[in-house]
Amino acid sequence: MAQKIKLSTIAETLGISTATVSLALRDSPLVATTTRDRIKEQARALGYIYNRRAASLRTSRSGIIGVVVHDIMNPFYGEILKAIESELDRSQHTFILSNHYDSVEKQRSFVETLLQLGGDGVIMSPAIGTPIEDMKLAEDNGMPAILVARSMEGVDMPTYRGDDSYGISLATNHLISLGHRTIAMIGGTDQTSTGRDRYQGYVNALRKAGMEVDPDLRIPGPRSKQGGFEAAVHFLSLPQKPTAAVCWNDLVAIGLMNGIARAGLVPGRDISVTGYDDLEEAAIATPALTTVWNGQAEVGRLAARALLDKLIGSHEPDGIHLIKPEMRIRQSTGPISNRL
Amino acid sequence: MAQKIKLSTIAETLGISTATVSLALRDSPLVATTTRDRIKEQARALGYIYNRRAASLRTSRSGIIGVVVHDIMNPFYGEILKAIESELDRSQHTFILSNHYDSVEKQRSFVETLLQLGGDGVIMSPAIGTPIEDMKLAEDNGMPAILVARSMEGVDMPTYRGDDSYGISLATNHLISLGHRTIAMIGGTDQTSTGRDRYQGYVNALRKAGMEVDPDLRIPGPRSKQGGFEAAVHFLSLPQKPTAAVCWNDLVAIGLMNGIARAGLVPGRDISVTGYDDLEEAAIATPALTTVWNGQAEVGRLAARALLDKLIGSHEPDGIHLIKPEMRIRQSTGPISNRL
DNA sequence: AAATTTTAATTAAACGGTTTAGCCCCTCTC
């Protein structure tokens, strides 16, 4: 590599000042167009690379936006990220991604790094157990934050997520309307707002239908295919013999269906299964999965939009913005009479 | 937010120079331990945040490492990324992730952004059709680059990937040894080194067994579940009636199995299917997928290691490092005599 | 033709750290 090319290199070779070069490259009207063209041409010829660190040191705008979620390999977050990415792309922002795997330390360390890098803002899906002061860390240091997918009580930051309670009640009602009376709930946790809301939605739907809520029908567990797969054994050995399962999400549902199939039963006929999220994969699962659309793309898009708006100063109202879920009926659910 | 705390704030409140503060925070032996402790305590008390941009402007070391692959939502890359992440984590590096979706422009723009941010290095899985000068862009500007998963002819950068030709021949041999004689190859493209190598591995195995290579048995296509799912129709209508399929990867294989099941056939009994990669998901698919372990975690770990080594100056030899794949036999393949 | 405005370019001071030569002072050695 030759000598590093900087503004002053261009300035010297052209016999002008660095100020003019800086202004020209940023298309300032303060410099004559002929000069600007000469400068741009020279910059290209020399292979000049803009030094953002130097610039942002002066301007205190880095063009960096951080995103931290539980696990980017989880397609649920993947779909959110994709939407954020495409929204941010057209606005000259670089984004830095990280998993926190629900570790409060990892999450804090990410926010600290982002602050050190001078991040312009952050989008986060808070880790389980995040203390209030960690939530405030970003904003206390002048970096706006937006929450996605999960909300935190006692924090009034702008939040975008699905209406979990309503969504799960849609799925539960669907099963009830097919005649199912013993419905298990598989996967998930009580430790997130999402978890509590989803369980509540299930309970509400049962109560509204005049059915009893049997706590033994709830099988919490990892929110992954593996989790669903492993829950199948427990599920199939329940003394109450459930005929249907409301799953935490599509991954759990697909895993559970695999587990059910492994035991020789046919999901959708012998056991009805609902998912949640409507991942791209849901439609091509076997059988195609009945699930609840949860608007991941919408959540990502709105969150990114809100952050960008905040960066240019327009003040979106804070608070929780709920996306209304919708039912997607496919082949993994059916009338109870279909049973062998 | 209160006033921004900087080195000089700490220095003033303590009545010492910024030089001392800077040295102390970086644990330099040049400053007395009692002073160091006072400084660190004060820094914490004031909520000081280190400004990496300012520092890296002087040191020209940003602590940023870029990673760009085809699609981070693809679990194959996801597993590589996870390994890179955990290797980089323990070395105080932040990493910036991006998809290029095989767009040369998107890839170049990522590398340029990384250069502007002063990235210390980059790990990339080059986009299809990347021109040589783009491959050199990073290194020409003093940013070391490592290739993963795909190699580029005519470029002697350090590369880590699986031995695709060998790996596919393992899968093909496995099917041949089970008695299959009409074996299709599903998914993939000719436009990457990986693609050519995999097809070659398939061809080699057939030839070695004295079998004919029928080009009609090759069904190229997207390397996704969706791709495999859609290929099923074509596959099942082939006039040669294949009894087995070698798939490009696990995603294609799982999609294909779903498609086969949708048509009323039983994968593993009626049709044998092999995957490639041995994703975590392969083991819980129904039926459990016979596949080829491709060492994603190993690839990611070694690539990250190599980059870190390069950053501290130790000179790993350039060139291609191949990971040896291994067979993982499960239930999606079986003897041809099992057929109905 | 002088006064005023406009246009085009320059100067110099930030931005917040790092680094190194050198200073001061104290202790040790002979």
Next chain:
DNA sequence: GAGAGGGGCTAAACCGTTTAATTAAAATTT
């Protein structure tokens, strides 16, 4: 008691940009 050596700290240059203030020259107005 002079010189050597070393510990602890600081002054000041430097990294590459941006930008407010300023100047110089050209164009316009009166």
